[in-house]
Structure formats: C-alpha cells, structure tokens
Amino acid sequence: MDPRRLALIRSGTDDRPHRVGSGYLITPRLVLTARHVLEDRATGLPWPAFRVRIGHHGYGETTAASAELLWQHPDGRDVALLRIDRDVDLSGTVRWGRPVGTAPLSYRGLGYPLSAKGDTRDPENLRGELPPLSGAADRFVLDQGPSPVPRADEKNAWGGASGAAIFCGDRLVGVVTQEVHSYGARRLIALPARTFAQDDDFVSHLVEHAGTPPELGTVGAPLPSAPPAAERTPAERELAGMLDTLFPDRASRIGHARDLARELEYETDGYEPTTADLVALLKAHPRALASLGAAPARSATGPVRTAWTQLFARARVLAPGSLLSTDEYGSLLDLLCRVHEEQPRLLPRAAPEALPYAVLPESLTRPHLGEDDLRAAIHGLEELSDSESVPEGTPPVPALLRLVEYVAASAAHPLGDELRAWSSAIADRLGVHAGALGERRDDANRWAKRRSSPVTRVVMEVERDTATAEERYRCRILLAREDGSYRVLKESETVSKTPGEAARALGEAVATARQEPGQGDHVPWVTVVVDRSGLDLAVDEWRPEGPDDILAAWPIGTEYHVSLSCPDLVADRTVRELDQKRRWKLGRSSTLTTSRTHGHGGHLRMLLGTEHRDTARVVLHGPADQRKSSLMICLALGVPVVLWDRDADGYEDADRLGGLAPDGGLDALPERVREFRSHSAAHPEERRARPSLVWEPDGRHPAPEPLHLRDPWRGTHAS
Structure with missing residues (x-):
C-alpha cells in the first residue's frame, strides 16, 4: 500500500459536491473506487462532476484533478474506475491479490471516514483481520481494529471510507463498499478484487494506461507460532500436555501438523512445529482441532481413544473452536443444500421439533432459507448440546446431530441414509455413546411418522414504536398449532415496521402456514395481539407494501379472518x-x-x-x-x-x-x-x-412476549 496513491473523491454538480468517498490510484490516471460513491442516492445515476485529490499530507503535496467516469462493472457490482485529467507519476506498480486458505489475514487500507472528519477530511488507517470463512462468496468481511463509536445521528460512522483499497501484504485484494451496523461500526464489507479485476473492459483499461493486465497473486496467512514459554496461558499449557500424550513421537506430531496446515491451505515448506506451535495453529482456526483429530480418533482404540474423546471435550473449553472439521462441515452443508432443494420447508419445520427448548439460530425461524442461512444455522447449532441424558462418562449429544437425525427421518431416500451415515461418523469421532445417538434416532423416526399438528391461526403481536413520530410497530409473528405448540416466523427483536411492511410480513407468514402439512385450502385466521391502546387500531385495513403489476394491494381484513386479542388486559x-x-x-x-x-x-x-x-x-x-x-x-x-x-x-x-x-x-x-x-x-x-372484532380463542394461544427493538443485521453503504 502506497499512501501517495490515496484518493479523496467528491462527486456532485459543478456548483458543489454532494458525496464524499475514497479511492486508490492504480495507474497514473486511473482511480479505483466504489460505484455508489459516484451516484446520486435519489436517482441512482452518476453525478455530472467529480473532483479528486491524490496523495497523503504525510508524503508531500497532494494533486487536485477533475475526473470522468470511465468504467462500471457490467453486472452492477459496487466498483468503478475514474480517469483523472492529468498524470500522477509515482514509482512502483499496483500488485493484485486473491486471499487463499481459511486462516484470518491481516489487512490495511486508507480512507476518509466521516468519523475522522475535523475542519477537513482527514485520512484514517484501516487495519484489522480479514476472516475468509466469514461473509459470502462475493464479499469480504473486514473486522476493523480501531473503530469509531456508532453515530447518534444515524449517519454511518465509516461514511466516506467506501472506495478505499484493501491490502493484504503488498497486494490489493478488495474495495470497501459497506458498513455493518449490527457490529457497532467494528465491521466493514469489501468487494473482492477477483470479482472485477478480470472483467474484459477493466483489463483493457489497465493495459491501455499501465501496459500490463492485473494478475491476481495468491495471499495466504503466515503459519501461527507459539509465544515465548513465559507468556503462554494455563489453557495453552494444558492443551499442549494433552497433545504430547497423543503425539509422543516428534515425527508423528510434525506429520499430522503439516497435514493439518496443508488442509487449512498454508504453505508448509520447512514447517516443523513444536507442540506449542501446534497449539497456536489450533487456536488460530476454529475447525483446526476437529480436522486434526478426525482420522486418528476414529482408528484409535483403548486408552488412546479415551484420550481423543477427552481432548475433543476439554479443548472446546480451553480453546473454543467449532464442533466440525473442515471436511465434516463441507459435507453437511452439501447434504443440507440438497435437502433444501428437495424439501425447502423441512429444516425450519424440523428444528423446533428436534430442539424445543433450545434458542435456535435466527436463520431457522425463517420460512425460506438460502445457502447463507444454512451456513449460519450450522454455525449456531455447533455451540449447543441437546440437553438430554447420556450414559455416565460419555460426552453429550450435540444439538446439531439431533437435528440432522430429525431431518434424515423425513428426507427422501437415499438422502436420509447419507445424513444418518454422516451423523454416525461424527458421533463416533466425538466418542458419543451409540445408545445415546440411537435414542435420538428413535425420537426422530417417531416424529416423522406422526402427523404434524395443523396450524389453527397466525398470531401477530404488535406494539406501537413510541420512539418515532411515524406510525411504526414492533411485530412478532408466529404459527399457533392445534396441540398448543407454536413456531416463531418473525422475531420481535427487529427494526419496527410501517403498517404496509407489517402487512407484507403477515402475508409471507400466511403463505408459510398454508404450506404446512395438513392445512388444506381455507381462509386463514389471523389473531392480532395488542395492548389496550391497540384495540383502536384498524389493522384489518392495513395493505401490504409493494406494488403489484396486476393486483393492487388489498386490505388484509378482506383476505383473512382478522380479529383482535388483548390477553393482558x-x-x-x-x-x-x-x-x-x-x-x-x-x-x-x-x-x-x-x-x-x-x-x-x-x-x-x-x-x-x-x-x-x-x-x-x-x-x-x-x-x-x-x-x-x-x-x-x-x-x-x-x-x-x-x-x-x-x-x-x-x-x-x-x-x-x-x-x-x-x-x-x-x-x-x-x-x-x-x-x-x-x-x-x-x-x-x-x-x-x-x-372491529375481538375474538379470544377457545383455549390459550401462545403468551405474548416483550417486544424489543434492535438494528437488523444488514449492510449499508459506508459513504
């Protein structure tokens, strides 16, 4: 990263700027930035005028220039190129990179966030960790080290940092595009360079202005090494002692450590770790311990098998990590994706049945799951046990295995058999008693044979959001069943909704209820739970938000049986x-x-x-x-x-x-x-x-819970 290539971008009209963002000079005349930095928020179209200042005050004078929009990504990705009206000749060239492996990498960048604004826009040194396993395929997560306090005026603390180039080592790997509010200004999102640097027009512009195309070199994290002995924690020393018992032979330990490092996509030439170095490697990656022990634990017998079981149980306390190895996780994700393709509602339907007393990951409360939701569900369930009894001296059954058994019991052949085989292999590796897993499998089979209790009504709890002058409501939506159980579809801890947004969420919930087993085709009954002040609400007249090309929005009271309930009067x-x-x-x-x-x-x-x-x-x-x-x-x-x-x-x-x-x-x-x-x-x-109709059900419906607001997990432009 060369601070002299830092760019401050102001976009707007000839009269005045309207947006401020960051960029990076990648050739003498081309500046890389985020597309939205250049756009009018109201129209989504580029502003007519762009002014750019190249350089950093700590490295001499800066250069001011006008610029024109040269290139935008053809698929609408948030990246663009500006061409300035003069050359800025600097030594060296920009090297491009593609992070590899699964270990977190250190990153750096320079930008102009709103939080660093004084009398002028001042540059801020972005730095922290890029965890490759977080985020999605088309974005990087950036866990920022120094981070601002979230702003009280609802403006983005990182506003203005969009367009900043992100470097791992000496290679440009991405462009900042968003700030994640739910992480309290500690997390940013970047667009990976690999998603745009090989676009034909992008390449041709770089060849024209720099003479060479961008070549994406791989960037990997360095292998972790142990701190000096005096600085090691008691947990690290205990874990090292357990590993010494399992790997008393130095050559065997080094061989297994190298295999693990290669699996985690590290370069292993010359890698001869001590036991303490192996502990450092296990702590650096959440799936490392499970990956290290997956094969040797299954083939071990007697005292060695017992030692592996103790290690898996104890290590999650000493150095918290994930339940599954990298291969185990990948296999399960593949199986659940196949389940979702064949039976898209099976997983969210099975989860509350398999784990009725657990706090389920939020992704499992949604009627529709995507691949990111499946990933989040696996991550969340890896932390839980199913709380049922097990034979003395054996580890608890993970909640994830219990859910897999329930899904397997209802999945089509041969997918169900593959899920059960996966579950058995994990239980065997962890040392879970065969009888304990068998009990969960029997429970799952009984559930699959039992007809699901039909939904009697959709319950929507609403409460006025008094923190805003607008008409907005906290909402929680659930399906109440004939047997007294219920399933939450929309959590209360979310951003408050307008009546139109609440009506649309209700429509989604009714659609889900209609697809439940045994529902038939009848007009759904919607019970709206309110406090005494809410008895005046004309909820039945709320119309779902969002235009329809054919049918205009219709009041929900015309579509469903809508009645009020005030249970806490x-x-x-x-x-x-x-x-x-x-x-x-x-x-x-x-x-x-x-x-x-x-x-x-x-x-x-x-x-x-x-x-x-x-x-x-x-x-x-x-x-x-x-x-x-x-x-x-x-x-x-x-x-x-x-x-x-x-x-x-x-x-x-x-x-x-x-x-x-x-x-x-x-x-x-x-x-x-x-x-x-x-x-x-x-x-x-x-x-x-x-x-208006109050209709208190004949029999108790789910008791309402307190409604609380929180910011939703969503990305917003950092500028």
Whole structure:
C-alpha cells in the first residue's frame, strides 16, 4: 500500500459536491473506487462532476484533478474506475491479490471516514483481520481494529471510507463498499478484487494506461507460532500436555501438523512445529482441532481413544473452536443444500421439533432459507448440546446431530441414509455413546411418522414504536398449532415496521402456514395481539407494501379472518381465562347487544354478572368514549367475542352493522366480517361500518412476549 496513491473523491454538480468517498490510484490516471460513491442516492445515476485529490499530507503535496467516469462493472457490482485529467507519476506498480486458505489475514487500507472528519477530511488507517470463512462468496468481511463509536445521528460512522483499497501484504485484494451496523461500526464489507479485476473492459483499461493486465497473486496467512514459554496461558499449557500424550513421537506430531496446515491451505515448506506451535495453529482456526483429530480418533482404540474423546471435550473449553472439521462441515452443508432443494420447508419445520427448548439460530425461524442461512444455522447449532441424558462418562449429544437425525427421518431416500451415515461418523469421532445417538434416532423416526399438528391461526403481536413520530410497530409473528405448540416466523427483536411492511410480513407468514402439512385450502385466521391502546387500531385495513403489476394491494381484513386479542388486559389472568372458558362452553348461542338502556358501565357490568353471566358475545353500540369503556368491562369479565363499529358516532348508527347479522351463527361470524370488509373495500364510495372484532380463542394461544427493538443485521453503504 502506497499512501501517495490515496484518493479523496467528491462527486456532485459543478456548483458543489454532494458525496464524499475514497479511492486508490492504480495507474497514473486511473482511480479505483466504489460505484455508489459516484451516484446520486435519489436517482441512482452518476453525478455530472467529480473532483479528486491524490496523495497523503504525510508524503508531500497532494494533486487536485477533475475526473470522468470511465468504467462500471457490467453486472452492477459496487466498483468503478475514474480517469483523472492529468498524470500522477509515482514509482512502483499496483500488485493484485486473491486471499487463499481459511486462516484470518491481516489487512490495511486508507480512507476518509466521516468519523475522522475535523475542519477537513482527514485520512484514517484501516487495519484489522480479514476472516475468509466469514461473509459470502462475493464479499469480504473486514473486522476493523480501531473503530469509531456508532453515530447518534444515524449517519454511518465509516461514511466516506467506501472506495478505499484493501491490502493484504503488498497486494490489493478488495474495495470497501459497506458498513455493518449490527457490529457497532467494528465491521466493514469489501468487494473482492477477483470479482472485477478480470472483467474484459477493466483489463483493457489497465493495459491501455499501465501496459500490463492485473494478475491476481495468491495471499495466504503466515503459519501461527507459539509465544515465548513465559507468556503462554494455563489453557495453552494444558492443551499442549494433552497433545504430547497423543503425539509422543516428534515425527508423528510434525506429520499430522503439516497435514493439518496443508488442509487449512498454508504453505508448509520447512514447517516443523513444536507442540506449542501446534497449539497456536489450533487456536488460530476454529475447525483446526476437529480436522486434526478426525482420522486418528476414529482408528484409535483403548486408552488412546479415551484420550481423543477427552481432548475433543476439554479443548472446546480451553480453546473454543467449532464442533466440525473442515471436511465434516463441507459435507453437511452439501447434504443440507440438497435437502433444501428437495424439501425447502423441512429444516425450519424440523428444528423446533428436534430442539424445543433450545434458542435456535435466527436463520431457522425463517420460512425460506438460502445457502447463507444454512451456513449460519450450522454455525449456531455447533455451540449447543441437546440437553438430554447420556450414559455416565460419555460426552453429550450435540444439538446439531439431533437435528440432522430429525431431518434424515423425513428426507427422501437415499438422502436420509447419507445424513444418518454422516451423523454416525461424527458421533463416533466425538466418542458419543451409540445408545445415546440411537435414542435420538428413535425420537426422530417417531416424529416423522406422526402427523404434524395443523396450524389453527397466525398470531401477530404488535406494539406501537413510541420512539418515532411515524406510525411504526414492533411485530412478532408466529404459527399457533392445534396441540398448543407454536413456531416463531418473525422475531420481535427487529427494526419496527410501517403498517404496509407489517402487512407484507403477515402475508409471507400466511403463505408459510398454508404450506404446512395438513392445512388444506381455507381462509386463514389471523389473531392480532395488542395492548389496550391497540384495540383502536384498524389493522384489518392495513395493505401490504409493494406494488403489484396486476393486483393492487388489498386490505388484509378482506383476505383473512382478522380479529383482535388483548390477553393482558387485567392482572388476574387466571380468573379471566376461567370466565372465558365458561362463556365459551355455555354461552355460544347467547348475544348481548347494547342500547341506550345500557348507557353506563354499572348497568353493563350488572348484566354480565347476572342474566348474561355466561354470554359469549357482546355487540357494542353507542358513542366512541362509551364503547371504549364498555369494551374494557366486557374483556375484563371474560367475554371472548366483542363486535363494534369503530366509525359509529352513536346509537343511531347501530343499523350499519346489520349486514353482518351480528347475532347470527357465532362460528360463521369471522367469515361474515371478512366478506363485509371485502365489500367495503370494493365500494369505498358507500358509507359503511368499519367493524372491529375481538375474538379470544377457545383455549390459550401462545403468551405474548416483550417486544424489543434492535438494528437488523444488514449492510449499508459506508459513504
């Protein structure tokens, strides 16, 4: 990395700049940067004017130049070339690189982040680790060492660093494009050079301006070595002692260490590690220990086999690493990808059944999984045990193996057999008792033979986000089953949603419910759980966000049976639930319709405690303030079904609910309400009722949990 090649880029109009970013001079006239640095956020089109300053104040004077956009990636990748209007002649050339191996590499870069802004834009030295196993195929993760505090004004702390060139050793390996908010400004994303440096037009521009094409040399991490003996931790010394027991012969230890290093894609010429060096290698890579012991543990017997089992169990405490070796992980990912292709909903359906008491990785709560989700699921489950008992003196069964057994039990032949063979091999390597794995396999087979309990309703918990002036809501969506179990689809700990976004998420959840086994083709029932202030919400009128080329968005109350529930209305929930059960059992055919004679709360309360003590349904009329107090009384006294017109001005509007036959058959009421709402949406010119329906289920639905906000894991442009 040559600081003299650093570029500060300002893009905008001739009058003033609108965006600031970073870049790197790769030939005397070409500057490499991120495409979005050059674009108008509103239109997505390039700004008409670009000004570039080349150089670093610590290395003499800088050079100012105008520039033109020369090249953008044809597939829309976030990278571009600017051509400045004058040559900046510097000694040396840019060398290009491609990281290899799986060990983290050190990286460096220079950029102009907003967090380093004073009176002027000051350069910041980016540096940290690039872990090749993190991220996706088309991006690098950069774990930044020195990092700014996240900004309170919602601007990106790293804003302006986009376009900075990233170096591993002396080779340019990527371009910064994003900041990951969920890591608190400690993580950046870079576009790998290998994704653009071999594009035909990119190559031709470099040949024209530099005379040579970019050649991607490999860049690998140096082999780890042990610290001086006095600096080694007790954990490192204990781990070294266990390895000495397993590899008493120096030649054997060196041979196994070299095999492991080659598997991790290190250069091993001249590598003759001590036991302490081997410990350093195991600590540097999460899958190293499992990879080291995979073959020798399976062939060992007697005391040596016992020593391997103890090492696998103890080493995860001494030097926390991953459960699986590199090959084991790759094999499982391949198998699960095949499962996902054949039965895309099997894995998220099996996970809560196999591990009902575990906190599942978030990726397993989604109805649709991609390959990145599968990777995240494996990583998350490697940390868990299944918590069931095992024979004394044997290691616990990993949660991952239990889930694999459940997936195998429902997977098509021969894929199920391959999954079971994989599970058996891992259990054998870890020293898991055969009987313990057999019990999990039997559980999985029984589950696969049992018909899944059908979904009775989709439950959406909503709570107003009071931290914003906009109408936004925290949401949590789950599928409630007939047997009382449930499956979370949308977590509460997410960014709050607009009504349109919440309606769209609900539509996705309903689509998932319809594809569950045994569901059939019927109108889904959506229960919206609210607090008492949420009883005023017109949730049934929310429309999914996102245009449709053919069908306009339609209110969700026309598509589904949408009813409200307020389970936490009173402190003594047990009494209220008993009242609800009694009313459901004895009062399904009874209806109380309020009128002017029930004008005060005391009268209504008296009726619900005497002649209507068992009534299950109340239809509320009257002015809004009176309806609200009457509603609270009804719900507190355990009335499970309450219907009212939220747009009514008084008792004179009672006839507007007549089309619903509010005292007709109770079981058909939700469908009558849906049809009424559908007719209203089709004829907005008519002044019709806007019915709200509370329907507390006959039997408990999943208890609502506190809703909390957090930033979602997402990338945003660093500038």
